Amino acid sequence: MARIIGTLSTSHIPAIGNAIAKGLQNEPYWKPFFDSWPPVREWLAREKPDVVVFFYNDHGLNFFLDKMPTFAVGACAEYVSEDEGWGIPTIPSVRGEPKLSWQIINGIVEDGFDPVMCQEMAVDHAITNPLLLMFPDAKWPVTIVPIAINSIQHPLPGPKRCFDLGRAVGKAIEAWPEDKKVLLIGSGGLSHQLDGERAGFINKAFDTECLEAMVSGVEPLTKYSALDVVELAGAQGVELMCWIAARAAMQGEVKELHRTYHIPISNTASAVQLLSHTRAVETAKAA
């Protein structure tokens, strides 16, 4: 059976892609963020995940307002990195894991979710930046399954719905009969706002609450509505929903292996957090 080995959550700020392209990792502005990655990469080299399931938000590359999904699950053999319109370098295409995609789609529809099923999907910096941070040589040793959460057009799915989605996805992954190691990624945030008179808003206290909840369990965050999250984390801080879903997919005992929180990159409170899944629920029960 497939096994969820952990959740890696990270900011995906576009500027990260440019900093990588320009080799700025050791500049004082960038060092605090990039320094979080060697330990993550050591863990990856040791644990060797086979598949990465990404909870992320599309930034107007793959979806438009003509048909805006609430949740969309990729079921492609390959995901293509495409031009987003403002100069982030594209990366080599990433192989998909369609069998797991359909396992997840079947599982979550059974559990009362209404996903869009995607057989063609271009991926943006929310996928490409984390991949490059994990595997700087751009030789992907993993396949991926992208799960997009609407963060653009309200009504957004709120923390409770995203938590439930994560639960259902985790259940589907654990029921997948392949002997594969699955890493979850929550891509986005943390607090930031690009638009309006409140542009530049960051909320360190709320981010800290979320980072703590990622360790102890994100269920308490489900008391917030999507609009509460806009207020607390900023208009684009709603990307936090991806962290909630990724964490909710992992039940049982977890251990925090790494955490970085740094203000700012661009207009954003950046964060990287790695949680290992030390014992699945079933194992814990059996013990």
Add this chain to the structure above:
Amino acid sequence: MARIIGTLSTSHIPAIGNAIAKGLQNEPYWKPFFDSWPPVREWLAREKPDVVVFFYNDHGLNFFLDKMPTFAVGACAEYVSEDEGWGIPTIPSVRGEPKLSWQIINGIVEDGFDPVMCQEMAVDHAITNPLLLMFPDAKWPVTIVPIAINSIQHPLPGPKRCFDLGRAVGKAIEAWPEDKKVLLIGSGGLSHQLDGERAGFINKAFDTECLEAMVSGVEPLTKYSALDVVELAGAQGVELMCWIAARAAMQGEVKELHRTYHIPISNTASAVQLLSHTRAVETAKAA
């Protein structure tokens, strides 16, 4: 407040559009089906709905497998009838009711549904045939809100999920503060199968069960899974899900005003059923 005045359910078989275009309504083959419409039209002339909420399935015009929604709600100012590729005449565009669309979208997301929100939407014979049958002069006296239910790519949403969707949509309509009369339409079915060695399959007994349940309440149909419906109603008989959702949106007392069931049109068991919403739940309680 808006008021749901009834549910009209009908087959939408493509050939109906061609029969209308060719004026075949009184041919022996067509007469049993078209004869069901004068009483429906009399009722419409008397009751004068302002808005029609369509539960229907797209037939490969507006959606493709690249991004296949489970549920999609139109929020357009206008819906365009487009060429489907095999000769059904297009009809004049229909005005939308975007305020009600967003009322429904906001309501159902709040209630745990994950719709695709559509601001551009081409509509096919599942919308155009019922409109032409209701208003043969093609001068639409109503606006519409289309709600598409995936009937193409499994996993399909099953009777239970579609029932719950209908409930949530009905609740949102009744909470709409505008003083408008809303007619629900379930477009599709009944039993039929176009593909495979079982092509031509029709199940009169199951159709009768469904038509009876439309009167007394469709909740008992939620015991079936989507695959049960494939087995009982045929591969395309899953369009029955549109009838279930439309009926579920209407709570309280209903009265059956009209029913036609005729085998076959094309490969399909055709049906037309009109239910009036005699008393909403709240009114019933107050009485």
Add this chain to the structure above:
Amino acid sequence: MAREIEGTTIFEGGQAMKGYQLNKMCFSFNDPENRKAFLADQAAYMDKYKLTKEQREALASGSVLKMIEAGGNAYYLAKLAGILGLGVQDIGAQQTGMTVEAFKQKLLDQARQ
């Protein structure tokens, strides 16, 4: 999705992946220009949509059952049938191995169940 339903192919993930290019080609037939281009040069049009060998052979054979086996979905294949001038009863007869008349009679008989 392991459920078997007699004479019925469930269009689930596996079929959806297998048939993607074929169905994409059929979806393109919503545009009259594309229907014309297909009729003018079927081989070139199938090249453009990267149809698999199995899909090309299914189309060449004219067998709807083979098209379904190659991943074709009824809703998209219907557009192809339209171009080829086949009605739903022709297709029904072909798939069930009946004459069109016998197929029509089968439909009528089901009214008397």
Add this chain to the structure above:
Amino acid sequence: MAREIEGTTIFEGGQAMKGYQLNKMCFSFNDPENRKAFLADQAAYMDKYKLTKEQREALASGSVLKMIEAGGNAYYLAKLAGILGLGVQDIGAQQTGMTVEAFKQKLLDQARQ
């Protein structure tokens, strides 16, 4: 959706409808050819996307707040900002009425809350 959040426009149905053409134009900028076409003749490009008078005036003014008022969404407007060579801090400064330096300082200050 009646909730008010200070200095924040919720991009809900009303805004989404109002801004549709503007955001659609911005979405087109994923394609480099379209970015070139826009830069070559902005008025013609805005005609093609049927921008409203308010949207054109907002673009002409260069004011991001006006673009948002005209229905622009941050995620799509970002592509326009890219074409115009504006970074997120330029935009932040402009919207908050600060100098870019002051805006950057504001960001830094929030690390010390």
